[in-house]
Amino acid sequence: MTLDEHDGPDALPRLTDDLRRANDDGFASAWMSHIFGMDALTALAVAGARVPDIEVGTAVVPTFPRHPAALAQQARTTALATGPGRLTLGVGLSHRVIVEDFYGYSFKRPLRHMDEYLSVLLPLLEGRPASFSGETVQAQIRLTGPCESRVPVLLAALGPKMLRLAAERTEGTVLWMTGPATVRDHVVPVITAAAQAAGRPAPRVVCILPVGVTSDPESAYARAATAFRAYGTLPSYRAMIDREGVAGPADLALIGDEDTVAAQLDGLAKAGVTDFVALGFLTGADAVRTRAFLTSLVT
Structure with a gap:
């Protein structure tokens, strides 16, 4: 959280x-x-x-x-x-x-x-x-x-050299604006191989993404597009967005009803995320609903 x-x-x-x-x-x-x-x-x-x-x-x-x-x-x-x-x-x-x-x-x-x-x-x-x-x-x-x-x-760490440095010198990496395919095909293979080569424990992969549980995904997507637009202009995040094959930061947000978001979280876990950190961005009843859903997962 x-x-x-x-x-x-x-x-x-x-x-x-x-x-x-x-x-x-x-x-x-x-x-x-x-x-x-x-x-x-x-x-x-x-x-x-x-x-x-x-x-x-x-x-x-x-x-x-x-x-x-x-x-x-x-x-x-x-x-x-x-x-x-x-x-x-x-x-x-x-x-x-x-x-x-x-x-x-x-x-x-x-x-x-x-x-x-x-x-x-x-x-x-x-x-x-x-x-x-x-x-x-x-x-x-x-x-x-x-x-x-x-x-x-x-x-x-997002690029391969920084990911290798994270594996060799620290406990792992903390990610932002990085989607499941990129985690699965780029982040986890690079950082895991580097940790193994250095004789270090399996690295921690902390992934932070926006989460919104809602019955109105179109409105939530529009809100995410506005709230996170700036991250699409920063080169390091832009590279991860392009690697994921999506248009912008809003496409990386986990948006939908409880079953939809649960499936997205399961995909991140299968991709190799060790710790998922949710960033809530909705307001009103949807904010309450999002919090209740996230709480249900840990209790």
Whole structure:
């Protein structure tokens, strides 16, 4: 289950209520995006400290705007707040337009950047010092704060080189705007083979997609087309949409009645998705119906 982005002075209490409801409904995990709203790790530290048991994850924190040591320090603090074994840190490159136009950083050599970034981030998350000097990242640092347990990392990966890096260095990948055929024929074969070659455990494949249970699929599709239109213009997602053989992001949304959406979820599981994360996008009675259906699956 994804956690909604909230605005206003009561944003954190509302987020905490959402997390508590997800936990009470029986969901195994709740995931928060990190775009231009609340800082995901800070928000999860607050909410997760007040709601026990449920896994909390970021999907995903962009790497370019912060040094890996700073991110490791924040993630370890969040893990301390939420308790051992509850936080999963999803990281990703973001997109050229955001990194260069919004933040003013260079997006050159993204694969090298991520490989070098992980060379600092991962040892620090394990409680070890980081000593690394690369082309894009340098660090000679040891964190002194408590580190009760290792913080697992997932890498947002779509292309084959990034998927192999995810398999070789992290626990797996977290996907967005990636359909079942692409998961089955591209993501899972590449990441699984790379993990096997590296002698690592089977990777986790976390798949996030919009879900809408409704008796009016045409209206839901139109809403999805409007809500997710921007993702069809970003090259990395566009490549996955084209690979899937569909026209746009709305075609990847799981839309229909309960039986239709259940069949789509079954297809994703058979494709190799280990964790499905639903992003609700409908309102009113259909939002209630969608939530009830998803809750029925886990209870």
